[in-house]
Every structure is written in C-alpha cells, then in structure tokens.
Amino acid sequence: MxxxxxxxxxxxxxxxxxSHARRLFWSAVVLIGVCGATAYFYDNLPSGFEDWMLLAAAAAAIVLLVIVPFLIWLSRSYTIxxxxxxxxxxxxxxxxxxxxxxxxxxxxxxxxxxxxxxxxxxxxxxxxxxxxxxxxxxxxxxxxxxxxxxxxxxxxxxxxxxxxxxxx
Missing domain, CATH: 2.30.29 (PH-domain like)
Incomplete structure (x- = not known):
C-alpha cells in the first residue's frame, strides 16, 4: 500500500x-579442543609444569582464538x-x-x-x-x-x- x-x-x-556465522566454526573447534585438553592434562602434567600454567595457557588461547573472533563478528551489523x-x-x-x-x-x-x-x-x-x-x-x-x-x-x-x- x-x-x-x-x-x-x-x-x-x-x-x-x-554476516554468516560460519566463520566462527574454527573458534568453536578450538574451544572444544582447549576444554578437552585442559580437562585431560589438569593434575596430569609432566614435572616442571604446574596447573596454573595450563589454566593460563588455556585462558589465553580461549581469549585470542574464541572471544576476539566472536567480538569482531558481533561488531558488524547490517540494517535495511x-x-x-x-x-x-x-x-x-x-x-x-x-x-x-x-x-x-x-x-x-x-x-x-x-x-x-x-x-x-x-x-x-x-x-x-x-x-x-x-x-x-x-x-x-x-x-x-x-x-x-x-x-x-x-x-x-x-x-x-x-x-x-x-x-x-
């Protein structure tokens, strides 16, 4: 009318x-892998390494490879x-x-x-x-x-x- x-x-x-969320596929794979590896190696590390080092490395990997790509994807929007x-x-x-x-x-x-x-x-x-x-x-x-x-x-x-x- x-x-x-x-x-x-x-x-x-x-x-x-x-934009299409398919670009977040690898971030999801990294998140699953980091969580699985952290659960497996926690209290099971070789001598010379401590659990806090494992947790810090896991947190850094999640921030850099999961959260940052998600925020970049979330920051762009299209409106018609x-x-x-x-x-x-x-x-x-x-x-x-x-x-x-x-x-x-x-x-x-x-x-x-x-x-x-x-x-x-x-x-x-x-x-x-x-x-x-x-x-x-x-x-x-x-x-x-x-x-x-x-x-x-x-x-x-x-x-x-x-x-x-x-x-x-």
Missing part, C-alpha cells in the same frame, strides 16, 4: 542481520530500512555508512564456492558517486538481494510521485 500524496513516509525496519541501508562496524571506535534507496544504486552479488554451499554471498551496492558499500557474507543472499531491489523500486516510485505532485 502506498501512502497518500504528500504524506510523510515513516521509516520502518525491514531487516537487521550480521524502508529508506536506506546502514552498515555499522567497529569494536571500540564505531563507524557507520549509509546508502539511500531514493538515490538508486546498482546491486552486485558475488558468491564463492563455500558461500554457495552455505547460501551466503557478498553484496556490493554502488551508486556511482560514493565508494561501494559491501555487505560481506550475507546469509540468505538471494532474499536480501530481492528485498534491496524492491526497496529501490518503491522509493523511486515514491520520489517520482512526490516530484510530480510538487510541480502541479
């Missing part, structure tokens, strides 16, 4: 998602609204990039072999003026592509209609 002529169009959330696409990125210093549907842009989809196996892909949005906006490892990439194309079409129709009603 289209809003009436001249009525302000409310910005609604269409989708909010993160009825007016724009928003990419938020960063752990400490946050950056934010936006691209308006009204201005129009081209949508490019790139899918590698592994991405195809998981139903993911990388979407590149380019309006020809700004630097392209990349949505990396998007889950259900075909669905997101269709949503973006529909949002561009609706916003172009609304912008054209408002421009025509303003001239009359």
């Amino acid at each position: 289209m809003p009436p002529h001249g009525a302000p169009v409310e910005e609604l959330l269409v989708a909010r998602f993160r 609204t009825t007016r724009r696409v928003i990419v938020r990125d960063g752990l400490g210093a946050r950056s934010r990039r936006e691209l308006s549907h009204t201005r129009g842009y081209s949508i490019g989809v790139r899918r590698g072999i592994i991405q195809r196996m998981w139903g993911a892909g990388t979407i590149t949005l380019s309006n020809g003026i700004d630097a392209p906006l990349r949505l990396v490892n998007v889950p259900s990439v075909n669905l997101v592509h269709e949503v973006l194309a529909d949002q561009i079409e609706v916003n172009q129709i609304l912008a054209h209609r408002d421009a025509q009603s303003g001239q009359a």
Whole structure:
C-alpha cells in the first residue's frame, strides 16, 4: 500500500542481520579442543609444569582464538530500512555508512564456492558517486538481494510521485 500524496513516509525496519556465522566454526573447534585438553592434562602434567600454567595457557588461547573472533563478528551489523541501508562496524571506535534507496544504486552479488554451499554471498551496492558499500557474507543472499531491489523500486516510485505532485 502506498501512502497518500504528500504524506510523510515513516521509516520502518525491514531487516537487521550480521554476516554468516560460519566463520566462527574454527573458534568453536578450538574451544572444544582447549576444554578437552585442559580437562585431560589438569593434575596430569609432566614435572616442571604446574596447573596454573595450563589454566593460563588455556585462558589465553580461549581469549585470542574464541572471544576476539566472536567480538569482531558481533561488531558488524547490517540494517535495511524502508529508506536506506546502514552498515555499522567497529569494536571500540564505531563507524557507520549509509546508502539511500531514493538515490538508486546498482546491486552486485558475488558468491564463492563455500558461500554457495552455505547460501551466503557478498553484496556490493554502488551508486556511482560514493565508494561501494559491501555487505560481506550475507546469509540468505538471494532474499536480501530481492528485498534491496524492491526497496529501490518503491522509493523511486515514491520520489517520482512526490516530484510530480510538487510541480502541479
């Protein structure tokens, strides 16, 4: 349903998602392996080593190989609204990039072999003026592509209609 002529169009959330979580697979394997190795070697270490050394090494491995990759994955989010696409990125210093549907842009989809196996892909949005906006490892990439194309079409129709009603 289209809003009436001249009525302000409310910005609604269409989708909010993160990149595909498959990149956390190796972190999960490391977590399971570190927990298993720590349980096996606790109170069973060769002479010269103490249990606190084992626990410190396990904690360091978990922080570096499990928690840091998870926080990096968690720090990037993609939001599609009825007016724009928003990419938020960063752990400490946050950056934010936006691209308006009204201005129009081209949508490019790139899918590698592994991405195809998981139903993911990388979407590149380019309006020809700004630097392209990349949505990396998007889950259900075909669905997101269709949503973006529909949002561009609706916003172009609304912008054209408002421009025509303003001239009359």
